[in-house]
Amino acid sequence: PGGFERLTSLPLTPNKKVDRRALPAPQQVRLDVEKTSVAPRDTLELQLIKIWEKILDVRPIGVRDNFFELGGHSLLAVRLFAHIKKLTGKNLPLATLFQAPTVEQLANILREKGWTAPWSSLVAIQPGGSKPPFFCVHAIGGNVLTYRDLAYHLGPDQPVYGLQAQGLDGKQPYYTCVEDMAAHYVKEIRTLQPEGPYFLGGSSAGGMVAFEMAQQLHAQGQQVALLALFDTYGPGYPKPLPTASSFRRKLYRFIQRLDLHLRNLFLLEPEKRTVYTLSKLRILKKRIRKKVKRNIKDMTVGSFPGIKYFLPRSLREVAQANRQALSSYVPQAYPGRITLFRASKQPKGCYPDPELGWSGLAAGGLEIHEVPGYHGAIVEEPCVRALVKQLKVCLQKAQSAEPIEQRLASLVYFLLSFTLQILLPC
The missing domain is CATH 3.40.50.1820 (Alpha/Beta hydrolase fold, catalytic domain)
Known part of the structure; x- marks a missing residue:
């Protein structure tokens, strides 16, 4: 919740139910993310912040915000580290995020001269x-x-x-x-x-x-x-049944994913459902946009669209x-x-x-x-x-x-x- 209000008693209707209209307006006391987050302090942290905001589609991000708590997962981590390699030339293992899940911690690692990722x-x-x-x-x-x-x-x-x-x-x-x-x-x-x-x-x-x-x-x-x-x-x-067609399997996979997200919504707390839905819609929007771009590229250079284009070779x-x-x-x-x-x-x-x-x-x-x-x-x-x-x-x-x-x-x-x-x- 954005805030709490202490009341000595709850106003009731004649039917002994809570009269929500009679509740006093809450005091404007809340945690302001922009006020509590720490801004980047040098060029490297600023560059990393921009990458994080692009990958996670979250703004603003502070240097001490946790990647996972911002909605990060393994696929986003792959894209994140691909951008970091392009920026710095350093190939960090994805598992680095367990020890350095913030921009500040990642920047400290990247600043170390001669640093190589221990394997x-x-x-x-x-x-x-x-x-x-x-x-x-x-x-x-x-x-x-x-x-x-x-x-x-x-x-x-x-x-x-x-x-x-x-x-x-x-x-x-x-x-x-x-x-x-x-x-x-x-x-x-x-x-x-x-x-x-x-x-x-x-x-x-x-x-x-x-x-x-x-x-x-x-x-x-x-x-x-x-x-x-x-x-x-x-x-x-x-083991597929003889009557199972390729189309039916593809249709099932689509229904499977749709049903998964619907069930996930019911498992989440009510206040988190909107955030979950919006995040999935943003992902869908990005996938459609990438699919269109890849199909255009496919028609021009004869490449095969797919996940391999954003996955590093390794x-x-x-x-x-x-x-x-x-x-x-x-x-x-x-x-x-x-x-x-x-x-x-x-x-x-x-x-x-x-x-x-x-x-x-x-x-x-x-x-x-x-x-x-x-x-x-x-x-x-x-x-x-x-x-x-x-x-x-x-x-x-x-x-x-x-x-x-x-x-x-x-x-x-x-x-x-x-x-x-x-x-x-x-």
């Missing part, structure tokens, strides 16, 4: 907290900004780390094999946490890589307490390498338990499979939780709130469970004590 697949999304860390693997795009909302709703006591794809910096070699990718990520997480139990997760394609990580950790004698797959498709899923190549890796990966039966968070809305025109293709691949059992939303959307606002509500229960259960080694040791001790009591006289 690691392991990214601290939310490093604080007393609980065991939860490791989340990137989806097909390779970056881990999509887990920011999930980490936020898990709370400050739950550490969350992301695993971003190697090659996003344009320097490291890409992985085109899931097994190699998983081996690299296992090595990375063991530098932070040398011994289990481990808590792994991944959205969409990231869940398949997390699955292979769990396989390798188990082969190394390590315990995986939780393997959480966020609407990750197993082998052979989805991101396009990482996504292609990830697709290649997943297409050749053949998952084997996993000796542990899989926890699958399935989106409530699954592709139409396909054979129904409530297990999303994971049947028979979890020797320790397949636990399924349904989350309102569509594929890929359940880890983002506002659907992520329902996901986190269920994920917290699973994490708490897995974190409180006694390790298998301790349970076996306790059982052996009990059996030995019981045997000695029988054999030895009192």
